[in-house]
Structures are given as structure tokens and as C-alpha cells.
Amino acid sequence: MYQHQFSVRVRYAETDQMGYLYYGYYAQYYEVARAEAMRALGISYRDLEVEHKIMMPVMSLNIRYVRPAHYDDLLRMETTLRRLPGRHITFYTEVFNQKNKLLNGGSVKLCFIDNATNKSITAPEYLLAPLRPFFKKEHE
Amino acid sequence: MYQHQFSVRVRYAETDQMGYLYYGYYAQYYEVARAEAMRALGISYRDLEVEHKIMMPVMSLNIRYVRPAHYDDLLRMETTLRRLPGRHITFYTEVFNQKNKLLNGGSVKLCFIDNATNKSITAPEYLLAPLRPFFKKEHE
Amino acid sequence: MYQHQFSVRVRYAETDQMGYLYYGYYAQYYEVARAEAMRALGISYRDLEVEHKIMMPVMSLNIRYVRPAHYDDLLRMETTLRRLPGRHITFYTEVFNQKNKLLNGGSVKLCFIDNATNKSITAPEYLLAPLRPFFKKEHE
Amino acid sequence: MYQHQFSVRVRYAETDQMGYLYYGYYAQYYEVARAEAMRALGISYRDLEVEHKIMMPVMSLNIRYVRPAHYDDLLRMETTLRRLPGRHITFYTEVFNQKNKLLNGGSVKLCFIDNATNKSITAPEYLLAPLRPFFKKEHE
Numbered sequence: 059m060y061q062h063q064f065s066v067r068v069r070y071a072e073t074d075q076m077g078y079l080y081y082g083y084y085a086q087y088y089e090v091a092r093a094e095a096m097r098a099l100g101i102s103y104r105d106l107e108v109e110h111k112i113m114m115p116v117m118s119l120n121i122r123y124v125r126p127a128h129y130d131d132l133l134r135m136e137t138t139l140r141r142l143p144g145r146h147i148t149f150y151t152e153v154f155n156q157k158n159k160l161l162n163g164g165s166v167k168l169c170f171i172d173n174a175t176n177k178s179i180t181a182p183e184y185l186l187a188p189l190r191p192f193f194k195k196e197h198e
Numbered sequence: 199m200y201q202h203q204f205s206v207r208v209r210y211a212e213t214d215q216m217g218y219l220y221y222g223y224y225a226q227y228y229e230v231a232r233a234e235a236m237r238a239l240g241i242s243y244r245d246l247e248v249e250h251k252i253m254m255p256v257m258s259l260n261i262r263y264v265r266p267a268h269y270d271d272l273l274r275m276e277t278t279l280r281r282l283p284g285r286h287i288t289f290y291t292e293v294f295n296q297k298n299k300l301l302n303g304g305s306v307k308l309c310f311i312d313n314a315t316n317k318s319i320t321a322p323e324y325l326l327a328p329l330r331p332f333f334k335k336e337h338e
Numbered sequence: 339m340y341q342h343q344f345s346v347r348v349r350y351a352e353t354d355q356m357g358y359l360y361y362g363y364y365a366q367y368y369e370v371a372r373a374e375a376m377r378a379l380g381i382s383y384r385d386l387e388v389e390h391k392i393m394m395p396v397m398s399l400n401i402r403y404v405r406p407a408h409y410d411d412l413l414r415m416e417t418t419l420r421r422l423p424g425r426h427i428t429f430y431t432e433v434f435n436q437k438n439k440l441l442n443g444g445s446v447k448l449c450f451i452d453n454a455t456n457k458s459i460t461a462p463e464y465l466l467a468p469l470r471p472f473f474k475k476e477h478e
Numbered sequence: 479m480y481q482h483q484f485s486v487r488v489r490y491a492e493t494d495q496m497g498y499l500y501y502g503y504y505a506q507y508y509e510v511a512r513a514e515a516m517r518a519l520g521i522s523y524r525d526l527e528v529e530h531k532i533m534m535p536v537m538s539l540n541i542r543y544v545r546p547a548h549y550d551d552l553l554r555m556e557t558t559l560r561r562l563p564g565r566h567i568t569f570y571t572e573v574f575n576q577k578n579k580l581l582n583g584g585s586v587k588l589c590f591i592d593n594a595t596n597k598s599i600t601a602p603e604y605l606l607a608p609l610r611p612f613f614k615k616e617h618e
Contacts, residue, residue, distance in 0.1 A: 070513070070523075071362055071506040073355040075247075075409055080351050081256040082225025086491040089222065093490070093550070103490075104550040107215075115266065116221040119304075121259045129355055130513070130524040164259075210373070210383075211366040211502055213495040215549055220491050226351040233350070233410070243350075244410040269495055270373070270384040355527075361536040362505025369502065387495075395546065396501040399584075401539045444539075 060139040060192040062095035068131045078126035084153065085119060088166050091135040092149040099188040110184055111173040117146065121164035131155050142193040143181035145169060200279040200332040202235035208271045218266035224293065225259060228306050231275040232289040239328040250324055251313040257286065261304035271295050282333040283321035285309060340419040340472040342375035348411045358406035364433065365399060368446050371415040372429040379468040390464055391453040397426065401444035411435050422473040423461035425449060480559040480612040482515035488551045498546035504573065505539060508586050511555040512569040519608040530604055531593040537566065541584035551575050562613040563601035565589060 066087055074080040093103050106112050127133055138150040147170075152163040172179045206227055214220040233243050246252050267273055278290040287310075292303040312319045346367055354360040373383050386392050407413055418430040427450075432443040452459045486507055494500040513523050526532050547553055558570040567590075572583040592599045 067510075069506055070354055070509050071360050074350055075353040075355065075357040076253055076255065077355040078255065080225075081259060082222060082229065082351055085220075085222025085225065086489055089490050090487075102550065104548075107549075113216055115216065115218065115263070117263055119221060119259065119261045119263075123255070123257055123259075126255065128524075129527075130522070207370075209366055210369050210494055211500050214490055215493040215495065215497040217495040222491055226349055229350050230347075242410070244408075247409075268384075269387075270382070356533055356535065358535065360505075361539060362502060362509065365500075365502025365505065393496055395496065395498065395543070397543055399501060399539070399541045399543075403535070403537055403539075406535065 060095070060099075060189060062091075062098050062137050063134060064091050064094040064137070065132050065134050066090055068127050068129055068133065070129055073129045076126070077128060079128070079131070081121075081123060084121055084162060084164070085166075087133065087135060087153065088119075088137075088149070088151045088164065091137045091151050092166065095137040095139075095149070096185075101185055101188055106182070106184065110182060112179070112182055113171045113173060114147075114168040115171060116166055116168050118167045119164065121162055123162045125155070125159055125161045127153070127155060127161050133161065134158075139189065139192070142189055143170075143185060145178065145180050147181060147185075200235070200239075200329060202231075202238050202277050203274060204231050204234040204277070205272050205274050206230055208267050208269055208273065210269055213269045216266070217268060219268065219271070221261070221263060224261055224302060224304070225306075227273065227275060227293065228259075228277075228289070228291045228304065231277045231291050232306065235277040235279075235289070236325075241325055241328060246322070246324065250322060252319070252322055253311045253313060254287075254308040255311060256306055256308050258307045259304065261302055263302045265295070265299055265301045267293070267295060267301050273301065274298075279329065279332070282329055283310075283325065285318065285320050287321060287325075340375070340379075340469060342371075342378050342417050343414060344371050344374040344417070345412050345414050346370055348407050348409055348413065350409055353409045356406070357408060359408070359411070361401075361403060364401055364442060364444070365446075367413065367415060367433065368399075368417075368429070368431045368444065371417045371431050372446065375417040375419075375429070376465075381465055381468060386462070386464065390462055392459070392462055393451045393453060394427075394448040395451060396446055396448050398447045399444065401442055403442045405435070405439055405441045407433070407435060407441050413441065414438075419469065419472070422469055423450075423465065425458065425460050427461060427465075480515070480519075480609060482511075482518050482557050483554060484511050484514040484557070485552050485554050486510055488547050488549055488553065490549055493549045496546070497548060499548070499551070501541075501543060504541055504582060504584070505586075507553065507555060507573065508539075508557075508569070508571045508584065511557045511571050512586065515557040515559070515569070516605075521605055521608060526602070526604065530602055532599070532602055533591045533593060534567075534588040535591060536586055536588050538587045539584065541582055543582045545575070545579055545581045547573070547575060547581050553581065554578075559609065559612070562609055563590075563605065565598065565600050567601060567605075
């Protein structure tokens with residue numbers, strides 16, 4: 059298992075007239091959370107696209123909303139990889155507010171597309187190498 | 199069952215550097231689709247909030263992505279209510295491109311909050327009355 | 339002079355906690371307005387990029403806000419080209435609500451970049467040909 | 479004069495199919511920059527709205543774009559108040575990339591609305607008090 063935490067502050071642009079962070083913008087928060095979860099391992103999603111010519115389109119998104127976030131809240135996002143990626147990778151993200159209350163939780167499943175062939179491939183070594191140490195015990 | 203169709207054109211702002219409509223913006227498309235599905239029945243979500251003092255926060259969002267949309271695509275959204283709302287209402291939306299290919303499908307579940315008490319209530323009569331005729335046969 | 343009108347309805351996602359259409363989202367509205375102003379002349383901005391390999395990055399944006407828009411407002415946008423484009427093209431847009439009140443007005447100046455050379459060029463014939471009839475008198 | 483710096487990383491959601499940070503999203507960046515410029519002085523825009531019942535709608539926005547930003551760029555924003563706010567406040571923001579190249583610069587002018595009366599007022603003491611020390615010399 060690999061877990062990472064990252065915080066993002068709610069922008070005014072992201073609130074709606076209920077005074078809540080609009081439900082649809084969490085997809086962006088999850089995106090930021092998983093990019094930072096990778097960065098903490100030395101993996102740059104930008105390099106994956108630009109240098110390794112691999113794109114990661116999203117296959118599914120699921121979110122359960124428990125409580126709303128408000129303007130200026132500093133949200134803590136806890137992102138988890140439960141298994142080593144194969145043909146897919148699934149990030150689980152939970153979002154908490156300053157009082158440590160769970161606001162929502164969800165998952166995003168992505169696949170790997172080789173730009174040259176436009177075909178789906180398995181997770182590239184660039185991604186797997188730094189992740190393997192976190193999943194060793196499960197394979198022993 | 200109640201079904202409604204509405205089309206929205208993809209904005210440049212909504213594309214990402216893959217050249218795709220960013221996965222997170224479909225939540226907005228689903229929102230537009232369900233607002234128009236209601237409007238076609240004479241139900242205004244604005245009036246629901248402003249006059250009836252009822253808010254409809256989202257409880258869950260699920261999307262499965264099949265194909266990407268591109269800039270300037272005119273997307274057709276097919277929104278379905280499979281059952282008369284009770285304490286919740288679930289909208290099922292499928293998104294198709296100009297070639298009638300399914301791009302994604304998903305569901306959004308919302309509840310009803312009375313602004314005065316800030317408590318969850320059952321679907322108000324303002325919503326139920328125009329919907330009932332579509333669900334009659336199921337109850338006979 | 340060339341003028342075109344197009345209407346867009348305010349999404350819930352675009353409101354903020356003041357209950358207003360967030361000031362930053364008008365850039366998207368202006369984008370839609372100018373794309374539709376071109377489409378009405380048979381010019382597709384998508385084709386300009388994909389087939390003619392010309393990009394139009396924005397050089398400046400100016401907006402003066404007079405009144406706010408609210409959720410579900412159907413905004414009428416009036417887009418004007420005051421002169422035939424040369425190295426730049428400037429779209430002037432005014433946004434009105436249902437009561438025909440001016441909400442804001444602004445301008446967006448763009449240039450033309452040839453994808454092959456990545457250099458700035460003058461407006462391509464694809465754009466100029468359908469525009470010329472509207473600017474004839476000024477040249478006589 | 480009061481000046482403040484803050485950095486924000488470009489999200490994938492904010493890129494467009496040119497591979498640029500979409501021109502319209504800088505309004506959000508400017509918003510974040512001015513909120514943080516205030517926070518550094520102990521001023522919370524949230525408290526201004528919630529506790530002091532003052533809203534600050536935007537009156538004008540002007541941006542000149544010099545170079546594009548790309549995905550994952552860590553943008554440094556330099557926000558400047560050139561004079562003590564009166565009936566209006568104008569924030570000047572310049573955005574730089576990691577190579578310290580200017581990407582764009584612009585200004586946002588806002589006014590102060592008293593929620594109780596819905597009328598325009600002069601800048602409240604809550605804002606002026608921490609700002610005065612930075613503008614002292616100009617008045618001597």
C-alpha cells in the first residue's frame with residue numbers, strides 16, 4: 059500500500075451559490091492529489107506524457123459526498139494505492155476539512171495509453187520501479 | 199420512466215492537453231442535462247431554491263468513460279429518471295457524440311434539504327406532480 | 339463591421355457564493371461567443387486549428403463589469419468585429435440578461451500562430467474571405 | 479506600496495488543447511494571489527464576507543498575455559497594491575514561470591458592498607488598518 063497526503067485551499071471560483079465547493083470540482087482536487095502522490099515518489103506525470111509518451115486517460119470516477127467544503131477551507135487529501143498498477147491504476151482519495159471531518163471519498167481508475175500506437179499498455183517501469191517497495195510484503 | 203435529451207457543445211476552456219474534454223467537467227454537463235430535463239416538465243431548479251427554499255446537494259457521482267469528446271463536439275445527453283424520487287433522486291445520464299457513439303454514462307444521486315430547518319426531506323410536491331404521470335404504469 | 343448574437347445559460351457550477359456568475363468565467367462565455375460568431379460565417383475554429391494548422395492564442399483580455407448574472411439566467415452576447423483582422427483580431431463582446439440590461443462588456447485580442455513555424459502570421463484567407471463583405475464600405 | 483508573492487501549480491484541468499493554461503483561468507489565479515496577499519497581513523476574505531458582511535465584487539479585469547504556462551508549471555505570482563484602497567481597491571498581479579519569465583500581468587479592480595444595505599461603501603477599517611503602515615511614506 060502506498061499513501062500520500064496533500065492539502066489544497068478552496069478557491070472562490072470553486073464555490074457555488076449554496077456556498078459549497080461545487081461537487082464537480084473535486085475531480086480536479088483528486089487530480090492534484092494523485093499528481094502529488096506520484097511526485098512524492100519522484101514520478102512526474104508531466105514527464106510521463108512528454109518524455110515517456112504515455113497518456114493516462116480516466117476510465118471511471120466515483121465519489122460519495124458526506125459533508126460540503128466551504129470557501130477558504132484548507133482540505134487535506136489522503137490518496138491511497140491499494141495495489142501495484144497493472145493495466146489499470148486506481149487511486150482512492152479521501153478529503154478532510156480542518157476539523158478532520160471526512161467530506162467525501164472516491165476513486166479514480168486510469169489506464170495507460172502508448173502515444174505511438176494509441177493502444178493500452180501495462181503500467182510503465184518508470185511508474186512501477188518507485189512503487190514496488192511499497193507493495194513488497196503482499197507478494198511475499 | 200422519464201427521459202429527456204439535451205445537447206451541449208464542448209468549449210475550448212474544457213479541453214485539456216490530451217485534446218480531450220477534461221474528465222472532471224462532465225459533472226457540469228450532467229448538471230446542465232438534469233436541469234434541462236426538469237425544465238422540460240415545467241420545473242425550475244432556480245425556483246426550487248429561491249421560492250421553495252429547497253436545496254439539492256449531490257450525494258454521489260459515478261461516471262464510466264468509454265470514449266473522449268473533443269473541442270467543438272456537440273454532445274447529446276440522454277437523462278433518465280428510473281423511479282419517482284423519494285428521499286433521494288437519481289439521474290442517469292449517457293453522453294453521445296455526433297456519430298452517436300457513447301462517450302460515457304453515469305449517475306448522480308441528490309437529496310432534498312429544507313433551507314429553513316437544514317434537514318433532509320422527501321421530494322417536494324413541486325417536483326413530484328409533473329413527474330407522476332411518467333411513473334403511473336409502474337404503480338398499477 | 340460584423341456583429342453576431344448568441345445566448346448561453348448560466349450553469350450552477352459557474353455561480354459563486356455571492357450567488358453571482360463568477361467574474362472569471364466570462365472569459366469562457368466570450369470564447370463561446372466568438373466561436374459562434376465565426377461559425378455563423380462558415381468559419382470553424384476547430385478546422386482552423388486541425389486543418390489549417392493555425393492557433394489563435396489570446397494576447398489581451400479586458401472586461402468591465404456592470405451588473406452580476408445569476409444562476410439559470412439566459413445571457414445574450416453581442417459580439418462585434420470593428421475592423422478586418424490583420425496581424426491581430428479583436429472581438430468586442432457585450433453581455434445582456436433577460437431584461438436586456440448590460441451586465442458587462444469587454445474585448446479579447448488574439449493573434450495567429452502558424453503551427454509549422456511557431457511564428458505569428460497575418461489572418462489567413464480562410465478567415466478573411468467570409469469577413470471581407472462586412473468591411474467593404476470602409477475601404478471604398 | 480504593498481507587495482506579496484505566492485505560487486500555484488498548474489492543474490491538468492486548466493490546460494487546453496494547445497497545451498497552455500487556458501487564458502480564462504488566470505482570473506482564478508489572480509483571485510488566489512490577492513486572497514493570499516491579504517492573508518499575509520492577517521486579513522481573511524472569508525471573514526470579511528461572513529463576519530463583516532462586506533462583499534467585494536469585481537468591477538474590471540485586464541490581462542496582457544506574454545507567454546503561455548504549461549501543465550505542472552509552478553507559477554509565481556507577484557501581487558501589488560499601489561495605493562491605499564478608498565471606494566475601490568486595485569490589485570496588480572504579474573505571473574512568472576520557473577525560469578522567472580513573465581507570463582502575463584494584469585489588474586483587478588473591486589469595490590466594497592455592505593450586505594445590509596447592498597450599497598457601495600469605502601474600504602472597511604478591517605482592511606485599512608493592516609495596510610496603512612505600507613503607505614505611510616506616501617502621505618508624509
